[in-house]
Amino acid sequence: MQSNASLAIYSVCSEGYRDVYSVFRKSLEDIGYPAEQIITKFYDDSDFDAKGFQTPSWYFAIQEKLRFVLSQVRTHPGKFIISSDVDIQFFPPFLEADLGQLMNARNLDLLFMRELSNEVPPVNAGFIVIRCTEEVARLLESISGRIAEEQLPFADQTAFSEALRSGAHEVRFDTIDTDKVIWGLAAPPVISDAWFHHAVCCRTNAEKLNQFEAIRTIRAAHQRKISSVLRSLARRIFTRNREADFRGRAVQ
Numbered sequence: 227m228q229s230n231a232s233l234a235i236y237s238v239c240s241e242g243y244r245d246v247y248s249v250f251r252k253s254l255e256d257i258g259y260p261a262e263q264i265i266t267k268f269y270d271d272s273d274f275d276a277k278g279f280q281t282p283s284w285y286f287a288i289q290e291k292l293r294f295v296l297s298q299v300r301t302h303p304g305k306f307i308i309s310s311d312v313d314i315q316f317f318p319p320f321l322e323a324d325l326g327q328l329m330n331a332r333n334l335d336l337l338f339m340r341e342l343s344n345e346v347p348p349v350n351a352g353f354i355v356i357r358c359t360e361e362v363a364r365l366l367e368s369i370s371g372r373i374a375e376e377q378l379p380f381a382d383q384t385a386f387s388e389a390l391r392s393g394a395h396e397v398r399f400d401t402i403d404t405d406k407v408i409w410g411l412a413a414p415p416v417i418s419d420a421w422f423h424h425a426v427c428c429r430t431n432a433e434k435l436n437q438f439e440a441i442r443t444i445r446a447a448h449q450r451k452i453s454s455v456l457r458s459l460a461r462r463i464f465t466r467n468r469e470a471d472f473r474g475r476a477v478q
Contacts, residue, residue, distance in 0.1 A: 230323045234263045235308045236298050238291045240271040246313050246431050249438050253315040266312070267294050278429045285373065288381040292370040299358045299366060311352040313425045313434050317445070320421035323406070325355045332400055335362050339424060340401035341383065342409045347390050349401060351383040352424050365395040408441055417448050
């Protein structure tokens with residue numbers, strides 16, 4: 227299996243979001259993601275008093291992200307890149323997820339994290355694998371234009387869903403399998419197989435940090451349980467083999 231670390235991850239972050247960003251950054255460093263492939267643009271949002279979901283600062287952050295990602299799509303034609311929010315923490319399986327191969331195998335231009343809702347299509351704009359093409363750039367331009375003029379309920383996520391549903395842009399897209407992503411506190415059956423966790427349904431940095439910690443705790447407990455089961459199984463196999471060996475010697 228090829229490593230996923232050849233894909234650059236682009237994100238934006240305000241100074242007031244540094245504590246959340248530190249978890250994002252550390253999680254990538256901890257799994258061995260190359261530092262030069264983690265590219266973040268920091269911006270100043272000190273002019274905004276209110277922070278958080280659906281505030282002016284939140285819509286401004288979405289605009290900053292779209293502008294930055296669009297510039298990278300224009301700069302890297304034909305390449306695959308990743309657009310990621312920074313309220314995400316990554317786990318070791320992500321490093322071995324060959325997203326470029328997955329994009330080619332499915333013949334995709336965009337691969338979104340799946341949104342757990344009834345919206346059609348159920349795309350979450352917090353994490354997107356992107357094939358840098360002119361049509362994708364035009365889609366991003368249209369999304370950015372809408373966000374600059376309208377305060378949509380879920381900003382770029384709403385705009386992406388409506389644009390993709392309309393068929394106005396000839397882009398091929400899909401969503402990541404739900405067993406590879408932890409959406410908020412909704413964990414897949416085998417949490418240790420998940421690539422990353424997106425801290426959603428939070429209104430403050432503290433809530434996001436608490437959710438990060440909760441998922442790490444759940445994941446660690448799951449791994450300890452697996453390790454305990456494996457050790458117990460190994461002991462049973464060892465004991466059974468020893469007993470079989472003893473009986474064999476007794477017969478001799």
